[in-house]
Amino acid sequence: MNITPRKSRSSGRLTLDDVALSAGVSRITASRALRGERSVAPELVARVAEAAAALGYVPDPAARALASARSHTVVVLIPLLSNNLFVDLLEAVHRALHPAGYQILIGVTHYQAQEEEELLTSYLAHRPAGLLVTGFDRTPRCRELIARSGVPCVHLMETSQDPAVHCVGFSQADAGRAMTAHLLNTGRRRIAFAAAQLDPRVMQRLAGYRQAMQAAGCHDPALEWLSPEPSSMALGGQLLESRLASHPDVDAIFFCNDDLAQGGLLAALRLGIPVPQQVAIAGFNDLAGSDQMWPPLTTIRTPRVEIGESAAAMLLALMRGEALERSCVNVGWELVRRLSA
Amino acid sequence: MNITPRKSRSSGRLTLDDVALSAGVSRITASRALRGERSVAPELVARVAEAAAALGYVPDPAARALASARSHTVVVLIPLLSNNLFVDLLEAVHRALHPAGYQILIGVTHYQAQEEEELLTSYLAHRPAGLLVTGFDRTPRCRELIARSGVPCVHLMETSQDPAVHCVGFSQADAGRAMTAHLLNTGRRRIAFAAAQLDPRVMQRLAGYRQAMQAAGCHDPALEWLSPEPSSMALGGQLLESRLASHPDVDAIFFCNDDLAQGGLLAALRLGIPVPQQVAIAGFNDLAGSDQMWPPLTTIRTPRVEIGESAAAMLLALMRGEALERSCVNVGWELVRRLSA
């Protein structure tokens, strides 16, 4: 054995050298053993692992990132934390990535392209190993930042035909069309589409609604109730109360999100409007509580856990440099028929 | 001027040297100018800032952390992301810390002491500038990790008498006592306490309930409905339905959290149990939607935004090495009386 003596560090921090010293190997061998690189004698691997455990050694991620030009961080950019949809997604991503040794850095864009740009700029400086972003709607500069960084990136929630782009999601328009068709099938004709936030995915659902209504000869622009405000139960209640007053002939409301729909349902209850007898109410996403409403909410169940798991698996493969079978995974959705519509 | 020529980097990454070169100063001066250290000529500061902006330079956080032994990361440990309470808290913390140049690293403990220990171990390796943790209930090893790290730490949600500990919160027991007193004041006597998760703060609320009930001579252990399962609307509904069946004389239910209470309210509606006539229902936290319920939910409004802001301000002072006026801030709470109780 031939090991150079190491100078004692001034910081007092436990370093790789301490582990190497204790295991009686060189610093490089310790590093390789700890990272599970093959080409280290099994016996040494065991000795290093033991020494590291005994000392309670934790590698310095900053030193690691600096030396290797890559970190074990995966950056996840989502619009909002206050929407349970994204929390479910995040949890699924975490469950899949954590065992592989990755940490998640969450960025919240608040649906602002500008915020996404800032987040991306500062987070990319951390040399993330991977990137998970929501949807495709972003500034050209964001796109360029992602492309130039060379960091593997998977897009969440939507699907794309572009084979150069990786994504896991479903067709928001299809789902919007299907729910509208369901309402039409149950005999409804004056179907309103009530939406807030008006982010790209909401607009895709609107497009699906519009197509179905037009195909049925029922489309009326006055029944597109669009509000740019953030989505909330309170807003759903307001929309139902105010718009129904001016459109008393409406026989169904398709809310673009379950929180609006829940608010609408409760407002109807308060106002004494029978659901679904007078007005059918449908939502989107099947968020927590929708099955607890009275009447329980008919909605589109969107498989965010599956999206999280599948996107994480795809990213893992990308980060390992593996070839992918498909660049886009369509996880679909499910119409959950309950009593409200 | 006397500037050593720098070797060209192989990585192609934009570095401080590029900025220094472009501004015609040394690397160290550029570093100091960018960090806003005084003792740099104002003219040079301007030149460096200009060069950095023109080049689009972003400092490498890993190199920074390694060289300075400190990062601009604040670690926030919360039990759950799926509870809106903590999302509100997180947003407030972010709003306060972001302008000061800090990034937030979120750790989710799922109410597991073991997970908190793992998170702390791996996150402390990032040399965070500050630490925000939830409550005081943790393993001795966690306490030791925090103490030995020397990283400034503020505890969220609860209060403490210990002057060595920094915290922002309120008395959970007081709030529990107050809500129980309110129910007693409105003439209720058979008041149940329905709880899930059974984390430390829930148990403190229970203690407050118990005290108030005992003081009124109304305490009955059979009315403590405790379930260790995670809190949810569905569970709230189940608790109300099953327990009310075996305790038909109960005239009020104090749910330990609003999601349970909302579920209870909806279950009562479904079962045709008049609220508050037959059973008053109260919650805790004033979560989103509680004001939209029918009847609207009486609850305790907990000031999580204030907690987030105040804790962030305290941490900022601690990180700057400033002396604090108070080591513990009690932000209080408010009983919001609506129609359900």
Add this chain to the structure above:
DNA sequence: CTGAAAGCGCTTACAG
């Protein structure tokens, strides 16, 4: 399979 050298991109003392 194992090790010595060099370097990642910054900042901290130390000089002047």
Add this chain to the structure above:
DNA sequence: CTGAAAGCGCTTACAG
């Protein structure tokens, strides 16, 4: 007020 040297704790080629 400004700069050259040394070093933070790792890993990447390069040897053997």
